[in-house]
Amino acid sequence: MIFPSCKEVSHLVSQGLDRRLGFGERVRLRAHLAICDGCTNFKRQVEFLRKAMLRLGSE
Amino acid sequence: MEDFRTRVEAERPYLLRYAGRQLRDGHAAEDAVQETLLAALAGAAAFAGRSNLRTWLTGILKHKIIDAIRRARRDGPAPDPDIADLDSALYDERGHWVDPPSAWPDPDASLEQRQFLAVLERCLERLPAKTAQAFMMREHMGFETGEICKELGVTATHCWVLLYRARAALRECLQANWFQK
Numbered sequence: 377m378i379f380p381s382c383k384e385v386s387h388l389v390s391q392g393l394d395r396r397l398g399f400g401e402r403v404r405l406r407a408h409l410a411i412c413d414g415c416t417n418f419k420r421q422v423e424f425l426r427k428a429m430l431r432l433g434s435e
Numbered sequence: 436m437e438d439f440r441t442r443v444e445a446e447r448p449y450l451l452r453y454a455g456r457q458l459r460d461g462h463a464a465e466d467a468v469q470e471t472l473l474a475a476l477a478g479a480a481a482f483a484g485r486s487n488l489r490t491w492l493t494g495i496l497k498h499k500i501i502d503a504i505r506r507a508r509r510d511g512p513a514p515d516p517d518i519a520d521l522d523s524a525l526y527d528e529r530g531h532w533v534d535p536p537s538a539w540p541d542p543d544a545s546l547e548q549r550q551f552l553a554v555l556e557r558c559l560e561r562l563p564a565k566t567a568q569a570f571m572m573r574e575h576m577g578f579e580t581g582e583i584c585k586e587l588g589v590t591a592t593h594c595w596v597l598l599y600r601a602r603a604a605l606r607e608c609l610q611a612n613w614f615q616k
Binding site for chain 1: 449452453456522525526529530531532535536537538539542543545546551552555556573574575580591594595598599602603605606609
């Protein structure tokens with residue numbers, strides 16, 4: 377889909393932490409994030425979650 | 436040797452916390468740690484020359500945890516999570532956020548707060564079993580997705596759904612219980 381929904385984008389954001397996204401996926405993701413605050417916050421927050429888990433693992 | 440034994444024993448509480456977070460079963464965690472300490476003492480020579488005892492012990496513990504996960508899997512597979520429930524709570528029928536995530540003010544500062552880590556642990560405990568297992572293997576033990584799918588006996592696509600589900604649920608939980616709107 378050329379214009380992905382927030383639902384698809386948040387799935388892609390999550391998968392981006394687990395596999396290398398394809399070129400088309402990265403393009404659609406970047407285009408959507410440029411105009412969507414909700415998904416941009418979602419991306420920052422799941423990335424933060426990774427950092428928080430590293431911190432927890434050192435406790 | 437006595438000194439080595441004392442240093443290994445001193446890591447027991449850390450190893451128990453580590454195993455407990457991943458296995459969510461006090462007995463299984465105790466067993467994994469006990470096996471790790473025994474293996475460490477038997478293999479003391481292998482440690483010689485390595486700098487970090489905790490890192491070395493955690494490496495052994497990860498293998499014992501995987502053994503425990505394999506044993507638990509043989510006892511019967513957990514039911515599949517129903518992704519549709521979560522997605523229909525988060526998005527409307529056109530796939531837009533019902534309640535778009537708002538920015539978190541200075542999240543990094545939270546990392547230094549004990550209370551924040553306690554909230555994160557409580558949020559982790561609320562995840563469904565299999566979802567938690569996949570997420571902890573990924574973000575706690577640092578496994579690649581391929582290894583996780585293999586150990587859990589699920590497809591790559593299913594693995595990504597489990598990880599997505601965990602992240603989305605944890606994000607919601609932290610939003611509600613720490614980064615209040």
